[in-house]
Amino acid sequence: MVAGEALGLLLDKVYQDGRYDFRGYRSGTVVRRLERRLYATGVRSYQDYIGFLEAHPEEYARLANYLTITVSDFFRSRYAFAQVARLVLPELVSNRINQGRLSLRLWSAGCARGEEPYSIAILLAEFLGARRQDFDISIYATDINQPALEAAEAGIYSSNDMANLPPNLREGYFTPVGEAYGVRAEIKRMVHFAYFDLAATGGPPFTDLDLIFCCNVLIYFQKQLQESLLGRLCDGLATPGYLVLGEVETPTCNLRGRLDCLDTKAKIYKKNTGGDYV
Amino acid sequence: MSRKEETISNVSTKDVTEHNQTGQMSGESEGLYRSMIELSPDGIVAVDAKGALRVYNAAAARMTGYLREEMIGKHFSKLGILRLSDMPKYMKMFASTLRGEIPEPFEMTIPRKDGATVVIEVRVGLIKVGGRIIIQTVFRDITERKQMEAEIQARNEQLDAQNEEELRAANEELQASSEELREAQEQLIRSEKLAVIGQLAGGIGHELRNPLGGMKNAVYYIRGKVVNSGLALAEPRIMEFLDIIDNEIGSSDKIISDLLGFSRVGKPAVSPANIGKVIDGALSRMRIPGNIAVVKQIDSNLPEVPIDDSQIHQVLVNIITNAIQAMPEGGKLSISARKVKESLEVGISDTGYGISPEVRDKVFDPLFTTRAKGIGLGLAVCKTIVERHGGNITVNSKPGAGSTFTIRLPLKVD
Numbered sequence A: 001m002v003a004g005e006a007l008g009l010l011l012d013k014v015y016q017d018g019r020y021d022f023r024g025y026r027s028g029t030v031v032r033r034l035e036r037r038l039y040a041t042g043v044r045s046y047q048d049y050i051g052f053l054e055a056h057p058e059e060y061a062r063l064a065n066y067l068t069i070t071v072s073d074f075f076r077s078r079y080a081f082a083q084v085a086r087l088v089l090p091e092l093v094s095n096r097i098n099q100g101r102l103s104l105r106l107w108s109a110g111c112a113r114g115e116e117p118y119s120i121a122i123l124l125a126e127f128l129g130a131r132r133q134d135f136d137i138s139i140y141a142t143d144i145n146q147p148a149l150e151a152a153e154a155g156i157y158s159s160n161d162m163a164n165l166p167p168n169l170r171e172g173y174f175t176p177v178g179e180a181y182g183v184r185a186e187i188k189r190m191v192h193f194a195y196f197d198l199a200a201t202g203g204p205p206f207t208d209l210d211l212i213f214c215c216n217v218l219i220y221f222q223k224q225l226q227e228s229l230l231g232r233l234c235d236g237l238a239t240p241g242y243l244v245l246g247e248v249e250t251p252t253c254n255l256r257g258r259l260d261c262l263d264t265k266a267k268i269y270k271k272n273t274g275g276d277y278v
Numbered sequence B: 001m002s003r004k005e006e007t008i009s010n011v012s013t014k015d016v017t018e019h020n021q022t023g024q025m026s027g028e029s030e031g032l033y034r035s036m037i038e039l040s041p042d043g044i045v046a047v048d049a050k051g052a053l054r055v056y057n058a059a060a061a062r063m064t065g066y067l068r069e070e071m072i073g074k075h076f077s078k079l080g081i082l083r084l085s086d087m088p089k090y091m092k093m094f095a096s097t098l099r100g101e102i103p104e105p106f107e108m109t110i111p112r113k114d115g116a117t118v119v120i121e122v123r124v125g126l127i128k129v130g131g132r133i134i135i136q137t138v139f140r141d142i143t144e145r146k147q148m149e150a151e152i153q154a155r156n157e158q159l160d161a162q163n164e165e166e167l168r169a170a171n172e173e174l175q176a177s178s179e180e181l182r183e184a185q186e187q188l189i190r191s192e193k194l195a196v197i198g199q200l201a202g203g204i205g206h207e208l209r210n211p212l213g214g215m216k217n218a219v220y221y222i223r224g225k226v227v228n229s230g231l232a233l234a235e236p237r238i239m240e241f242l243d244i245i246d247n248e249i250g251s252s253d254k255i256i257s258d259l260l261g262f263s264r265v266g267k268p269a270v271s272p273a274n275i276g277k278v279i280d281g282a283l284s285r286m287r288i289p290g291n292i293a294v295v296k297q298i299d300s301n302l303p304e305v306p307i308d309d310s311q312i313h314q315v316l317v318n319i320i321t322n323a324i325q326a327m328p329e330g331g332k333l334s335i336s337a338r339k340v341k342e343s344l345e346v347g348i349s350d351t352g353y354g355i356s357p358e359v360r361d362k363v364f365d366p367l368f369t370t371r372a373k374g375i376g377l378g379l380a381v382c383k384t385i386v387e388r389h390g391g392n393i394t395v396n397s398k399p400g401a402g403s404t405f406t407i408r409l410p411l412k413v414d
Ligand SMILES: Nc1ncnc2c1ncn2[C@@H]1O[C@H](COP(=O)(O)OP(=O)(O)OP(=O)(O)O)[C@@H](O)[C@H]1O
Pocket: B318, B322, B323, B324, B326, B350, B352, B353, B354, B355, B359, B363, B364, B368, B369, B370, B371, B373, B374, B375, B376, B377, B378, B379, B380, B403
């Protein structure tokens, strides 16, 4: 059997019985990570690993956690966050004030251990200042990596984890918990964590969103899955609504004119009123 | 002659007249070559047989920071961008290239005028312009990619360190980013190339349509006069030649349609269509050799699909043409259509010589061809059209056994 076929069979199996869909992921990452998982479980081939999965169903979740890379950081791309504060928030907030509808809905898709959604919450708190109390803010944060979600929910980070966070923000929004730091309740209150699989077809779990961060998730996907996810993210956005991607990510087909790029370096896109493609 | 003309590629009016005398390149294709070079997103630099710089395009100037005026005419060893210690190597390469030994693509680091360094990937070619030999180098800035690769390398070496798993993950992330970046780069080059072709094609295509139309009418007229005259009997090859002219006009017309496919910007004119009919339409317009069996498998009750049927017609014709060309000894051409989720999937398979993995990555690139008479526009046009419909096109192939092209078109427009 050709290597590609064996991999395909394994991923089909993981999808059928484990209900994790890695079929649209880039094979490079999947293969490299799988090899290590095979090594860790002591089996030799993909075929043997299928047998192992059958005997140990708990391995599905372990595999899924291992295949997803949860590397992240607070304010990971400083520039992107700064540009969101410059290009996105002023318009968003003033629109809402004009409409007399003081609510904001945001989504961190692929939130890893919570660094990103908490950074967004802190950015909003900094931006709104005293007016924050007037706003009803919901930041949805989703991932498929359960241990990462649990860590995110706990909101406790080592000083190592927080190296990228300016000291004034650390002092303002965290409280010491032994050697580590915990996210303050006022920030935590804005963020809601949930399991959601971005590779699953079907509509977006949230709609009418003002701002979506989907950073460093697309890089793991093949073009086809990238395109379908981008389409669904776009569907979830309000009009106007904003989308932020990771530093090296670009929407391939520009979603047939549904998105305008506001900043090519920060990867900030705005959903336009168009979308009436016939 | 204006200064601009003189410096664009230093192929001056004198050269152009020379070409016409030697009959190698018409003024028109000369102009085409020149604008292609000037508009190319890749840096292009060429030296003559003596090593003097004769072509230096805008992209090259952008990448190196040196202006065309500073470079044109200089010997390549005196440009100030090649390291002295490497000079013997380049001299050797220059001599062997002139002998026709084209070096493999290579990477080099060059200093920009502003002091920064750029890493470039260089491809060398030997071309003949107007009876003169020119060594052409085409290069691309890969600095960013190199940096990323270096970082990955460094991380790989660190992996033995403590937080092994964390590092591994970080490295994995970096690797995925680098792959993404490379693909984006390729996509960019592709779309820039398409834009260049589009720009040129629009004008030239229209210019050529009219004379071709005139020729077609003339052939029609002559045929009418000759067919019932004694001439056709006395000189039967006349009819044969008229057929040849007709055929050649037809294939020129196809090339022009392909070219115009690029310049036609904007949305396809979409209306619901029956794909079975569009497939039949395409097949009926083609001459399928007798040694090729056509097998159709169109699911019944397929919903109508919103497409620009003349554009999809062109897609089918291009793919079927390739399939036929891949089966010179005959074989089977299978065409299927079915509904998969919210898409219509059309598959076109042949039992021809197949596509090797190296070639497979490039078949949709504009101007990529492996055929002596190919232009390499067929599949590039298909991809552009299908993507403008919001669909996609992929290829699967077993070298030696055949290839399958699959077109997916969304059944709903959003
Ligand atoms: N069915 C096929 N079987 C084998 N190789 C194919 C097939 N279809 C395409 N190719 C390869 O892909 C290349 C690009 O195809 P494409 O149609 O874009 O250009 P072309 O056929 O070479 O030229 P033209 O512009 O005249 O169509 C071909 O040169 C050939 O190598």
